[in-house]
Amino acid sequence: MIFPKIKVLHSHGWQYIPDLNDVTLTEEFRGRPELTVTEDMADVEAAAKLCPTGAISVAPFTLDLGRCLFCGECALRAPRNIRFTNDYKVGSTSREALVVTPETKQIDFHKELVRKEIPQLFSRSLKLRQVSAAGDASIEMELNATGNVNFDFGRYGVEFTASPRHSDGVVITGPISKNMAEPLEICYAAIPEPKITIVCGSEACSGGLFSQSKAIDRSFLQRHHVDLWLPGAPTHPMTFIDAVMNLIGKKQRQGNQ
Amino acid sequence: MHYYITNNTSTEAVAIKDIPEVEYATLYNDLKERLKQEQYHVAHYFATPDENRLMFYIVLLDDKEHQIMLARFAMEYYDDIALPSLTALHPALHPFEREITELYNVHFGSMPWDKPLRFAEARRNRNSTIDNYPFYTIEGESLHEVNVGPIHAGIIEPGAFRFICNGEKVLHLEIALGYQHRGVESEFTSTNNRLRQTLLAESIAGDSAIAHTSAFAAAIERLSDNAISDSLATERIVALELERMAMHIADTGALSMDVGYQLGQVACEALRTMTINTTQAWCGNRFGKGLIRPCGTNKPLTKEKVEMILSNVEQISRRYAEVSDDIQSSPTLLSRFEHCGIVPQNEMQRIGGVGMAARASGLLRDIRSSHPWGAYNTEPRHDSCTMHDGDVMSRLKVRCEEVQQSAQRIKSLLEGYTTSEKHLRPDYECNLKPSHLSFGLIEGWRGEICHVALTDDKGQISTYKIKEPSLHNWLALALAVRGEGISDFPICNKSFNLSYCGHDL
Numbered sequence: 001m002i003f004p005k006i007k008v009l010h011s012h013g014w015q016y017i018p019d020l021n022d023v024t025l026t027e028e029f030r031g032r033p034e035l036t037v038t039e040d041m042a043d044v045e046a047a048a049k050l051c052p053t054g055a056i057s058v059a060p061f062t063l064d065l066g067r068c069l070f071c072g073e074c075a076l077r078a079p080r081n082i083r084f085t086n087d088y089k090v091g092s093t094s095r096e097a098l099v100v101t102p103e104t105k106q107i108d109f110h111k112e113l114v115r116k117e118i119p120q121l122f123s124r125s126l127k128l129r130q131v132s133a134a135g136d137a138s139i140e141m142e143l144n145a146t147g148n149v150n151f152d153f154g155r156y157g158v159e160f161t162a163s164p165r166h167s168d169g170v171v172i173t174g175p176i177s178k179n180m181a182e183p184l185e186i187c188y189a190a191i192p193e194p195k196i197t198i199v200c201g202s203e204a205c206s207g208g209l210f211s212q213s214k215a216i217d218r219s220f221l222q223r224h225h226v227d228l229w230l231p232g233a234p235t236h237p238m239t240f241i242d243a244v245m246n247l248i249g250k251k252q253r254q255g256n257q
Numbered sequence: 258m259h260y261y262i263t264n265n266t267s268t269e270a271v272a273i274k275d276i277p278e279v280e281y282a283t284l285y286n287d288l289k290e291r292l293k294q295e296q297y298h299v300a301h302y303f304a305t306p307d308e309n310r311l312m313f314y315i316v317l318l319d320d321k322e323h324q325i326m327l328a329r330f331a332m333e334y335y336d337d338i339a340l341p342s343l344t345a346l347h348p349a350l351h352p353f354e355r356e357i358t359e360l361y362n363v364h365f366g367s368m369p370w371d372k373p374l375r376f377a378e379a380r381r382n383r384n385s386t387i388d389n390y391p392f393y394t395i396e397g398e399s400l401h402e403v404n405v406g407p408i409h410a411g412i413i414e415p416g417a418f419r420f421i422c423n424g425e426k427v428l429h430l431e432i433a434l435g436y437q438h439r440g441v442e443s444e445f446t447s448t449n450n451r452l453r454q455t456l457l458a459e460s461i462a463g464d465s466a467i468a469h470t471s472a473f474a475a476a477i478e479r480l481s482d483n484a485i486s487d488s489l490a491t492e493r494i495v496a497l498e499l500e501r502m503a504m505h506i507a508d509t510g511a512l513s514m515d516v517g518y519q520l521g522q523v524a525c526e527a528l529r530t531m532t533i534n535t536t537q538a539w540c541g542n543r544f545g546k547g548l549i550r551p552c553g554t555n556k557p558l559t560k561e562k563v564e565m566i567l568s569n570v571e572q573i574s575r576r577y578a579e580v581s582d583d584i585q586s587s588p589t590l591l592s593r594f595e596h597c598g599i600v601p602q603n604e605m606q607r608i609g610g611v612g613m614a615a616r617a618s619g620l621l622r623d624i625r626s627s628h629p630w631g632a633y634n635t636e637p638r639h640d641s642c643t644m645h646d647g648d649v650m651s652r653l654k655v656r657c658e659e660v661q662q663s664a665q666r667i668k669s670l671l672e673g674y675t676t677s678e679k680h681l682r683p684d685y686e687c688n689l690k691p692s693h694l695s696f697g698l699i700e701g702w703r704g705e706i707c708h709v710a711l712t713d714d715k716g717q718i719s720t721y722k723i724k725e726p727s728l729h730n731w732l733a734l735a736l737a738v739r740g741e742g743i744s745d746f747p748i749c750n751k752s753f754n755l756s757y758c759g760h761d762l
């Protein structure tokens with residue numbers, strides 16, 4: 001009975017990513033886009049019309065990652081103007097910073113917006129309560145993955161807890177359905193102060209495909225301060241890890257020069 | 258009774274006028290008898306407004322003859338008569354009748370479980386809200402209730418579970434859903450942007466993005482007379498089987514975690530990562546979002562990608578086989594998994610269970626073999642894997658076998674695969690045939706996915722109905738835990754791993 005286990009262990013080998021600061025995703029991955037203005041913007045107009053969430057504006061030329069679902073179709077429609085890179089570092093403390101312009105070479109984290117008690121209190125231990133408010137399960141699985149054997153974010157003391165009372169903040173996924181609005185509010189109220197709010201996924205940032213749906217209630221975000229905005233459909237574990245490390249002061253992304 | 262007969266290899270949508278319109282009494286009498294036989298089950302049954310009438314459509318599957326049977330009946334929009342309930346005879350129909358009642362206030366006489374299904378935004382009774390769900394109660398001095406949710410302990414979707422227990426033993430579990438309701442079906446009809454509809458399909462249930470989008474694409478292709486090439490059909494099946502492998506492995510890991518078998522848990526986590534990273538290296542997204550598109554693809558397989566998939570799948574299947582061997586030779590694990598959470602075959606059939614959970618109970622429900630499409634319709638035919646005990650272990654064993662089957666299928670489809678034909682790009686502009694009904698019927702990793710689209714006289718999608726296999730199987734979970742210790746609930750739950758958002762839409 002021990003031999004099958006040794007076999008599993010042997011094949012498993014070492015799986016963890018040794019350095020979470022040194023991760024490059026596959027070229028296929030669609031992360032931060034780069035925009036280029038051309039004389040003729042007809043392709044961009046077509047792409048803006050096609051975009052399922054209205055994330056693209058033509059004049060001025062911008063692409064809002066908080067709405068983008070990273071389907072990549074705009075880049076196929078306007079290849080001279082939009083190109084997706086595999087840069088996964090797209091989280092920010094500022095919702096506005098998610099709007100990519102032709103000048104954007106990096107998403108600005110806006111460190112100055114981090115409340116000063118956050119790195120003081122949470123740099124060595126951050127416990128989070130996740131609330132899915134109509135998330136589609138892919139994003140929940142990616143958050144689970146941040147703690148798995150590959151990413152092992154727990155090595156920095158960042159973990160998810162079962163009870164809001166044991167947590168330092170809430171991670172919200174999904175466009176926030178009406179039917180979850182109240183449970184979310186109750187869960188948030190149960191978290192002791194000071195607490196942080198992370199909005200995870202483009203659907204959570206903007207409502208995504210459901211921003212106009214009558215079954216959605218996003219008033220929570222008007223009532224409470226958001227500390228971190230994370231685009232993605234779903235948000236890649238590395239996007240989450242990178243942004244949270246910046247938030248708790250374990251890492252510094254350069255500004256947008 | 259006369260039905261319109263079609264099948265899953267058909268490349269055409271059905272003109273609505275060709276679907277026989279019958280009296281409800283005729284349909285009732287027909288289904289009353291027919292559904293006693295295992296070969297028949299209802300894939301979809303819904304109502305939708307049709308001018309000043311309410312039109313009901315039923316999609317019946319004949320697994321033995323590989324046929325899809327369609328019929329419809331109508332009633333005046335404001336008719337206040339109660340139709341006799343089919344659920345009273347065949348509980349399998351409960352989600353459909355409950356949805357019709359919730360949305361249109363049509364009542365089914367002697368319906369035994371007339372409760373809201375998902376508290377949809379469009380529900381008629383605005384006083385019925387999710388926080389006053391009418392839970393079933395039993396009086397008794399030795400009984401207590403345990404309420405779990407809507408927010409659960411882990412990083413998962415919300416749903417409210419109410420247990421009635423006698424000591425540690427569960428007498429009854431009721432599951433109240435609807436927290437995840439986003440209004441997916443109405444978003445489909447409120448836009449003409451086909452790409453937006455495609456992305457909606459991808460987000461019905463993110464863990465089944467490939468399966469649901471395949472069903473959507475099939476429905477659109479039938480409506481626009483766009484039969485896809487054999488090689489595109491093949492590539493979609495490779496993607497679907499990769500999704501199945503990833504989720505079956507994930508669930509093996511989750512079950513391992515819940516019984517404290519850490520080795521299996523971490524091994525499966527790593528293997529799942531490898532599987533979804535394979536999908537990501539193909540299409541840029543770990544869940545296959547962006548991969549399935551109507552009438553074409555943006556991500557055709559290249560020679561390098563074929564090789565990458567083949568070599569990864571080979572390694573995953575070998576290493577996963579070692580984990581399943583270890584599970585099946587560990588008495589400590591077997592004692593937790595065996596004889597726990599049993600749903601017998603007759604019960605599974607009665608409640609309309611589908612997919613891998615049904616197969617674990619010995620009920621052969623598998624669209625790949627009963628209504629094959631694409632490469633499943635050629636030799637070698639899909640040989641569905643079934644077990645008999647209907648317990649947690651059987652559901653785990655179905656996963657263990659199906660991962661190997663999927664790997665085998667991918668291997669046989671991709672070895673020596675080259676395609677000289679140029680893949681078509683997706684078509685988001687194609688016209689849809691007016692006044693037609695179209696469907697997509699796919700076996701996802703959980704089970705049978707059925708999408709139905711209706712077009713109006715201008716060729717716009719006027720009704721879009723989605724059925725996730727979880728719609729049927731949630732009741733199976735509730736039955737599985739009866740008589741078990743409440744501490745066995747987590748493994749019973751993980752052994753089904755049902756979708757909340759796919760149910761709530």
Ligand code: SF4
Binds near residue numbers: 053054063068071073
């Ligand atoms: S990639 Fe983003 S911006 Fe481009 S079309 Fe898709 S959702 Fe719109």
